[in-house]
Amino acid sequence: MTEELKKQILQLNIPKDNILFNQPMSKHTTFKVGGVAECYIKIEDIQQLRNILKFAKQENIPITILGNGSNVLVLDGGIKGIVLNIRFNKIEMMNLDKKIFANIGAGIKISILGHLLLKNGITGFEELSGIPGTIGGAVRMNAGAHGKEFKDIISSVICMDYDGNIHQFENKDMKFEYRSSILKYKNYIVLEVHMELQKGEKKDIKEKMDEYANYRKEKQPIEYPSAGSTFKRGTDFITAKLIDEAGLKGYSIGGAEVSCKHAGFIINKGNATAKDILELIEYVKNKVEEKFNKEIELEIEIIGEN
Numbered sequence: 001m002t003e004e005l006k007k008q009i010l011q012l013n014i015p016k017d018n019i020l021f022n023q024p025m026s027k028h029t030t031f032k033v034g035g036v037a038e039c040y041i042k043i044e045d046i047q048q049l050r051n052i053l054k055f056a057k058q059e060n061i062p063i064t065i066l067g068n069g070s071n072v073l074v075l076d077g078g079i080k081g082i083v084l085n086i087r088f089n090k091i092e093m094m095n096l097d098k099k100i101f102a103n104i105g106a107g108i109k110i111s112i113l114g115h116l117l118l119k120n121g122i123t124g125f126e127e128l129s130g131i132p133g134t135i136g137g138a139v140r141m142n143a144g145a146h147g148k149e150f151k152d153i154i155s156s157v158i159c160m161d162y163d164g165n166i167h168q169f170e171n172k173d174m175k176f177e178y179r180s181s182i183l184k185y186k187n188y189i190v191l192e193v194h195m196e197l198q199k200g201e202k203k204d205i206k207e208k209m210d211e212y213a214n215y216r217k218e219k220q221p222i223e224y225p226s227a228g229s230t231f232k233r234g235t236d237f238i239t240a241k242l243i244d245e246a247g248l249k250g251y252s253i254g255g256a257e258v259s260c261k262h263a264g265f266i267i268n269k270g271n272a273t274a275k276d277i278l279e280l281i282e283y284v285k286n287k288v289e290e291k292f293n294k295e296i297e298l299e300i301e302i303i304g305e306n
Contacts, residue, residue: 001038012051018042025074032225033274034074037083050164067134076274077305100197106136106190123200126208136190140183142176151176153195159188221259224267227300240264246291256280
C-alpha cells in the first residue's frame with residue numbers, strides 16, 4: 001500500500017487510533033499466526049463502514065471482514081488491502097408475551113452475550129454461549145454446538161452490501177445449512193442480528209452453561225491457540241473419530257499439532273507458522289482419505305497470501 005493511500009485513509013472520518021498499518025495478524029486471530037495486514041481498521045459504526053467501503057471501491061482496494069479472528073487461518077504472507085474489524089456493539093431487548101426479541105450488533109462477542117442473557121434470566125442461548133467469536137461471524141457460518149445452531153434462534157439479519165446499501169434477510173432467506181449461509185457466497189457484511197429467545201430461570205440457565213463450559217474444558221484443547229474445530233463433520237462419519245483411528249492424535253509438523261485431547265482440532269503449540277498448520281491439514285486430509293476413502297472438509301477459512 002502506497003504512502004499516499006495511507007494518508008487518504010487517515011483522512012477518512014474514522015478515529016486515527018482505530019487505523020493500524022502493517023499489523024501482524026497473529027495479534028488478531030485465535031490461532032496466533034499469520035503475516036501482516038497492510039491496513040487494519042476497527043469499525044464502530046455504520047457511517048465509518050460506508051466511508052471505507054466507498055474509498056476502497058474508488059481505489060480498487062480489496063476488503064477482508066474480520067470479527068474476533070476465530071475460525072480463520074491467516075497465511076504467512078499476510079493480507080493485502082484493508083482488514084475491517086467489525087465492532088458494532090448494540091444490544092437491545094424487548095419482552096413480549098414471555099418471548100424475548102433481541103437485536104444484537106455483529107461485533108458482540110458470543111461469550112459476553114451469553115453472560116448478559118444469563119444475568120437477565122433469558123434462555124435459548126446456553127448451547128451456543130461457549131462458541132469463540134462474534135455474533136456476525138457465527139451467523140455467517142451458522143455456528144453450532146450441542147445440537148443447536150444459530151439458525152434456530154435467528155428471525156432476521158441486517159446486512160450491508162459493498163455499495164453501502166442495507167438489506168434485511170429473514171431466516172428463510174439466509175439459506176442456512178451446516179456451517180454455511182448465503183453470506184459465505186455473497187458479499188454482505190453483517191451489521192445486526194435479530195434473535196427470538198425466552199424468559200427462563202437463572203438457576204437452570206447457569207446449570208446448563210456450566211455443564212457446556214465443563215464439557216469444553218474436558219474435551220477440547222482450549223488451553224492452546226486454535227481456530228476452533230478445524231474440520232467439518234462428515235455426512236456419514238465423525239471426522240475426529242477417523243483422524244483418531246488413523247493414529248494422528250499428537251502428530252505434529254513444526255509447531256502445529258493434532259490435539260491429543262480432540263483429534264478434530266489442530267493447535268498451535270506455541271511457535272507454529274501458518275505454513276506448519278496448512279501442511280498438517282493436508283497431511284491429515286490425505287491420511288484419512290488413504291485409510292478410509294473419506295474426503296474431509298475444512299470448517300475454518302483460509303485467508304491471505306502465501
